[in-house]
Amino acid sequence: MADAAQPARDSAPSDLRTEIAAWMAAHLTGEFAALQHRGGPGDEEADPELRKRWEQEMAAGGWTGIGWPVEFGGRGFSIEDQVIFHEEYARAGGPGRMGHIGEGLLGPTLIRYGTPEQRQRFLPGILEGREFWAQGYSEPNAGSDLSNVQTRCWQTDDGSWRVSGQKIWTSLAHESDWIFVIARSEPGSKGRHGLSFLLLPLDQDGISIRPIRQMSGGSEFNEVFFDEAVAEADCLVGAPGEGWKVAMGLLEVERGVSTLGQQMHFAHELQLVIEAAKQTGQAAEPAIRARIAEAWGGLRVMRYNALRMLAGGDDLALPREALIYKYYWSNWHRDLGKLAMDILGPEGEVPSEDPVIRRLQQIFFFSRADTIYAGSNEIQLNLIAERGLGLPREPRP
């Protein structure tokens, strides 16, 4: 059913769009039907086991690693085709990907910085939806100031590494098989220098995982403790001391691919908000109407902003529309969460059994994290001012 919030397909559907839509219609059914629109940020505890099976379903359909080069088992899709995939996947309500850290972060890191042996060993598990990865970057004292990493690593006589320290905000660590970490390999080094990038299996004595309870009651995030945890000699990616370059190298790569898919998912959420407004009668309230109009207009702009980013090509010097993007979507989403809760009123005050209302409540809480993770508002504004406007950089200690 067409609705005012959902963007229409641009002009004639390409063969790829039709193919993906058809595949999703045929496969997001049966037991997988329960996963529709589930498992995204703020909802990552939604049936991890079933979502892992969905990864395997995606793999069997040839939809994993679509952006990876063909020689590494991927499909070598252009940016444009990757965007089409993400958009149609989201339009069909495809669930949040359990494999997104492996496919989106670790895989491309190994493709760019890994040895042939590392690629051979780890890429197939990701592509086949068999092996799941967690990202070990942030620490209690290394959040916005990520280079203040204190977790240590050192090499032993047999060439293997030991890691001691702590990582935090690790999504779904308890559901993952492996973790990649940046740790300080050069004693006495500070900041970005002297770090190394290591791969460790999570199921070992030296690693313990403790879930962090969030304000919404769930626990997507974890603390991960390393007590002389073991990484094999072959599990160092890049040279010792190059860890920062390896960890950050990816963040320069085209990030625009998932923007339209994200915006499609947000359109679905906005539609839920609009329906809640109609059902509760809040759709007649002038102030609520104004905020709904604002949310809709803001989403149209988000879409156009993403399209501008994608039209910009592969220029790595971040243009202005890319610089504002994270700040823009996260604050839009936070406002949406507040609007949803205001619409629900007293009914919203009780944790709901109704999955739709529960979803809106989750957005209200989790969107408070949207403006904090992946570069907080304050960090984004620094970046925009410095890179976008050429204003002086923050003084470094």
Place this chain on the structure above:
Amino acid sequence: MAFSLSDDERMIAEAAAEVLAEASDSVAVRACCEAGEGIDRALWEQVAGELGWCAVGIDEALGGMGMGVLTEALLFEQSGAHLLCAPFFSSVALGANLLRHVASVRAAEAWLAAVAEGRMSLSAPLPDSPHWSDAAAGVRAEAADAGWRLMGEVARVPDAAHVDALVCLADAGDGELGLFAVVQAAEGVSVSARPGWDATRVFGSWMLDGAPAERLDVGGVADGALQRAAAIARLHIAAEALGGAQRCLDLTTAYVAERKQFGRAVGSFQAVKHRCAQMMVEVEALRSGVFGAARLAEAEDDTAQLAAECHALRLRADRAFFFCAQEAIQLHGGVGFTWEYDPQLYFKRAQAARSWLGRPERGGEAVAAHLLDDEAA
């Protein structure tokens, strides 16, 4: 939808920026404001004649360049950035716009050809109402001789005093709304104008006392056509606001980079950096919105969708422009408050624009109605 500019689009936009940066600089704009008429006649001749900007969006068959809505919007971005004192906005975003969307093709032809050649400046009323049809209130058309005569006051006309002709709406009897064109030189026309706080665009009234007029519509103005014209007018208002907001950001960034206090450039203080960054977020979001709405308009899509988008866009533009003008004043410190520094010019323009074709908040209500009250298929 093509989200990058074609070479032609880019060239036209860059050339416009260059021309206006020089010819419509602060000194030139202030001179116009002092003179009280809101027009730089030499620059208008150049814009309409040699540069041919009025021709940009008009069909090639009529002597235009046949470029799209986005190209026009890019020109308006520059006219807004440099507060161009000339009836460019009124001729193209209002007059020619109504001719292209509301007038019959046959009636519009001669007028549009004249506009394209730069021989004819136009304007139209901008009522304090989201419905352009409300501009017909108090204006009556009577069939007379072989044509029509108009009676009443057409108020809120930008560049009223110096345009060659007015495109206006009038009650044509039997509840029918008609679109008419009246030349200023005609009998029964008297024009008054008065500079407002924003002296870069001087509004006025045309008093019509049996003035002969050409009727441009056939069988009454179609609501959908008027809606589409209004949407595009709002889009161009937003495009001008984008230019103004960007200019406020540019002035501010330049100032805070130079101004030193406490031994360093004030732009090195994080609070100041963040305020400038927030301006940039508003500007770039608005830019994306203008781009998207313009491409949507070019795709000849659903008018209801375009109308909603342009209402939302105009609301965003008002907020972004006023915010940037306000921040420009604030971040200039004491001098931001003075007549001498330029933020005040943009501040006044931003406020004035709120009253053009309905308050922005009414536009928000129109979007809400589209989303919440219209039953989509």
